[in-house]
Amino acid sequence: MITKTLPVLVLGAMVTMTGSSLAHRWGSGSDDLTPPLVSYAEDVRSMRGDFGTAAPVLRGVYNQLNLWPAGQTLMVCFYDGDSELKALFVATAQKWLQGTSLKADFGLAPNFRTCGSNVSDIRVTFLQKGYWSYIGTDSLHAEVVKKGASLNIETNGLPFRSLNLPWIAEAITHEFGHALGLLHEHQSPASRCGDEFDWGKITNFAKDKWGWTAEEVRTNFAPYVDAPRLRTTPYDKNSVMHYALADWMFKRGKKSRCYVSEPRRMSKTDRSTVVNAYPPTLALQSKELEKRAATISGVMNQLRLNTRQLAVVGAGLGAKLRHYKRKIHLEFALTKESMVRGADVGSMNPCEGEVAKLAQAPTVSCGVAPDGTGLVLEVDP
Numbered sequence: 086m087i088t089k090t091l092p093v094l095v096l097g098a099m100v101t102m103t104g105s106s107l108a109h110r111w112g113s114g115s116d117d118l119t120p121p122l123v124s125y126a127e128d129v130r131s132m133r134g135d136f137g138t139a140a141p142v143l144r145g146v147y148n149q150l151n152l153w154p155a156g157q158t159l160m161v162c163f164y165d166g167d168s169e170l171k172a173l174f175v176a177t178a179q180k181w182l183q184g185t186s187l188k189a190d191f192g193l194a195p196n197f198r199t200c201g202s203n204v205s206d207i208r209v210t211f212l213q214k215g216y217w218s219y220i221g222t223d224s225l226h227a228e229v230v231k232k233g234a235s236l237n238i239e240t241n242g243l244p245f246r247s248l249n250l251p252w253i254a255e256a257i258t259h260e261f262g263h264a265l266g267l268l269h270e271h272q273s274p275a276s277r278c279g280d281e282f283d284w285g286k287i288t289n290f291a292k293d294k295w296g297w298t299a300e301e302v303r304t305n306f307a308p309y310v311d312a313p314r315l316r317t318t319p320y321d322k323n324s325v326m327h328y329a330l331a332d333w334m335f336k337r338g339k340k341s342r343c344y345v346s347e348p349r350r351m352s353k354t355d356r357s358t359v360v361n362a363y364p365p366t367l368a369l370q371s372k373e374l375e376k377r378a379a380t381i382s383g384v385m386n387q388l389r390l391n392t393r394q395l396a397v398v399g400a401g402l403g404a405k406l407r408h409y410k411r412k413i414h415l416e417f418a419l420t421k422e423s424m425v426r427g428a429d430v431g432s433m434n435p436c437e438g439e440v441a442k443l444a445q446a447p448t449v450s451c452g453v454a455p456d457g458t459g460l461v462l463e464v465d466p
Contacts, residue, residue, distance in 0.1 A: 221266030
């Protein structure tokens with residue numbers, strides 16, 4: 086999103102009648118409550134029964150595997166927008182793909198592909214409120230598909246020549262980054278942005294605008310903007326994926342180390358991140374997935390999950406791998422001596438009770454170490 090948040094997604098910006106940006110950052114009002122934020126909050130609430138206070142962290146963990154398979158051609162369609170606006174979207178989005186193995190098929194110019202009965206990977210609209218996108222393959226989640234669009238760039242229905250085109254291009258860059266699986270940069274562990282928030286003001290804002298209680302803010306909003314971004318690259322304040330939060334949300338206002346105006350273009354870190362996620366060979370992407378599995382393992386180790394909880398997490402992570410059409414083996418070892426190191430899924434206890442969650446991922450198998458020291462996921466198409 087451009088006014089960025091975890092979910093993926095930009096939160097509410099509005100456009101004046103002249104097409105200029107009235108509110109570039111999150112914190113402008115009811116339009117901030119975007120579909121991805123609502124979906125994210127619902128996920129966290131549903132996970133609290135199994136994980137309690139660890140639910141927000143684990144929901145963020147799932148996002149780490151929202152990558153598209155390397156070498157894939159993503160099908161992109163449009164619900165609306167004139168030919169000039171769609172051409173701007175295509176030209177801007179294509180910049181992300183340079184140097185990667187991903188391709189995007191937008192259909193033929195000048196009209197490009199219209200969203201219809203055949204579900205496209207990324208489904209774009211310009212008519213809803215706010216600037217937002219679901220994260221990577223979350224756009225193909227059954228509930229998201231039912232709702233239609235997976236990415237929105239608000240234009241208020243204004244004609245192309247009346248829009249603030251540099252601003253629209255910035256919004257497209259940020260949101261398409263989310264559509265490729267990139268997360269918000271302010272969630273870097275090195276940023277410590279969570280310490281900068283004025284939670285009292287944020288709670289009052291949510292109460293006035295959305296009718297949320299303080300508990301609902303902690304449950305719904307806090308994880309969305311403050312869950313950890315697990316990628317281990319240094320904090321990059323210049324990233325186009327940095328969430329631009331309103332200055333009033335910080336204790337020190339514009340003096341906060343985490344306050345930024347909207348980034349204008351991709352940074353070197355943005356470029357290296359997307360290239361690492363979608364390298365030229367399948368083997369290299371598998372290595373990237375293994376690195377992410379190792380990082381996830383460290384987080385899970387700190388949470389002290391039991392075998393039942395590991396099975397639930399395994400099913401959630403396994404569902405993220407359902408789009409892969411090649412063999413993948415991922416080990417989530419919680420200790421140096423974990424039984425899962427070098428083991429295959431068949432030697433583990435199956436993730437019992439999680440069959441339903443993996444029903445839409447028939448090529449994915451999930452196994453938990455009997456001693457609770459890890460889990461294994463395998464894709465065998």
